[in-house]
Amino acid sequence: MQFSLLNLIRQSFSANQGWTEQWRSPAEPKPAYDAIIIGGGGHGLATAYYMAAEHGMTNIAVVEKGWIGGGNTGRNTTIIRSNYLWEESEALYNHAMGLWQDLSHALNYNVMYSPRGCMMLAHNTHDVQVFKRHVHANRLFGIDNQWLSPEEAKDVCPILDISKNMRYPIVGASLQRRGGVARHDAVAWGYARAASALGVDILQKCEVKGIRRDASGAVSGVDTSRGPISTKKIGVVAAGNTSTVLGMAGVRLPLESFPLQALVSEPIKPLMPCVVMSNTIHAYMSQSDKGELVIGAGTDAYISYSQTGGLHIATHTLDAICELFPMVRRLRMLRNWGGIVDVTPDRSPIIGKTPVPGLFINCGWGTGGFKATPGSGHVFAHQVATGEPNRISAPFSLDRFVSGRLIDEAAAAAVAH
Ligand SMILES: Cc1cc2nc3c(=O)[nH]c(=O)nc-3n(C[C@H](O)[C@H](O)[C@H](O)COP(=O)(O)OP(=O)(O)OC[C@H]3O[C@@H](n4cnc5c(N)ncnc54)[C@H](O)[C@@H]3O)c2cc1C
Incomplete structure (x- = not known):
């Protein structure tokens, strides 16, 4: 020394x-x-x-x-949920969910875990069948998950557009109320x-x-x-x-490595009470405690270590977000970024x-x-x-x-x- x-x-x-x-x-x-x-x-x-x-x-x-x-x-965009399909995954993610609930106390550090609910939108018959299967599988395993009509989904998240003539019509949703976010x-x-x-x-x-x-x-x-x-x-x-x-x-x-990106809007007053995700059109949004809308995109189509993502991936996501939540259309983006995720077969x-x-x-x-x-x-x-x-x-x-x-x-x- x-x-x-x-x-x-x-x-x-x-x-x-x-x-x-x-x-x-x-x-x-x-x-x-x-x-x-x-x-x-x-x-x-x-x-x-x-x-x-x-x-x-x-x-x-x-x-x-x-x-x-x-x-x-x-x-990452900090989404927390445990409504996976297979029992092995349910056990693993629900084990994590149990630990999240007392984590701030255990660590004596506020990780800002907020179980505000995680909603997954269905846009077509296939989505409805898949999500209802999830709801049943989760409940059989003792994990909370429920099916919502479009009107019930809008009751939970009033800024959702559920009109029938949309490009991505919302025909139902599943909601895990214990899902939510934490400060990463x-x-x-x-x-x-x-x-x-x-x-x-x-x-x-x-x-x-x-x-x-x-x-x-x-x-x-x-x-x-x-x-x-x-x-x-x-x-x-x-x-x-x-x-x-x-x-x-x-x-x-x-393993293959892909860029995955996300972005936030300028901060605004609270308008988003829960996390909303759409797997089918690959867009999801929540609101951080600072007021920014946190928006996640999909992975790039090609493997890379670039720690950024293709612009077209982000613009597709924003198209979908503006369609699902028309009132956010005129917000400005504050920043965007990417990470590299390892994906298994x-x-x-x-x-x-x-x-x-x-x-x-x-x-x-x-x-x-x-x-x-x-x-x-x-x-x-x-x-x-x-x-x-x-x-x-x-x-x-x-x-x-x-x-x-x-x-x-x-x-x-x-x-x-
Ligand atoms: C944009 C984006 C959005 C996401 N959204 C969500 C979400 O909403 N919900 C969710 O559940 N997950 C999400 N994820 C995935 C999630 O972020 C990751 O699965 C998780 O954070 C992985 O944590 P980790 O600790 O394993 O990895 P990391 O936090 O990446 O930690 C790995 C560390 O290893 C270090 N390292 C690498 N090589 C070496 C070396 N040779 N020597 C020493 N150190 C090294 C790196 O510097 C890094 O700090 C998202 C990811 C991204 C990129």
């Missing part, structure tokens, strides 16, 4: 930030950690928090190449602060560039932009970069072991992983800490792409976010 004045200032500064930042020269070997989590998004930070809080593993580090929450966690960056900060308080090191601006393996093939550490770190367990939660990181250990994954995440001993993955959340953040972190913490999946995460193992036991939310649910 070099005891320069600059180092001392940095250390006291980082202590005052509320989370731990190790300031060492790149040449100096890092201490061994019991586990390293690659990726300081919501899922990675939640994993570290639950490993410390529930498994007593405090000698661990989260390694983040940028700043915490700067990936998809801070770029607060989720990253809340988990980071709580994990740090339990002893977890959070290393920002520290990019993993290589995965080390010992003579037996098991992981033995990582090479980072700030030097090597030794460890026997690595959990990779690096959305949009998973294939690159796993490639460092010679593991190939069934069955549109369900991969959580579990890899062929490399000590190397675990949590990826493939595609366009819909924010809602899962607490549940994902909770089950992945169990996986990394114990080496084995728990009851909820077991069906999401990588070997389902060999066995064919897929959890096909794409074909079954045309799932969006």
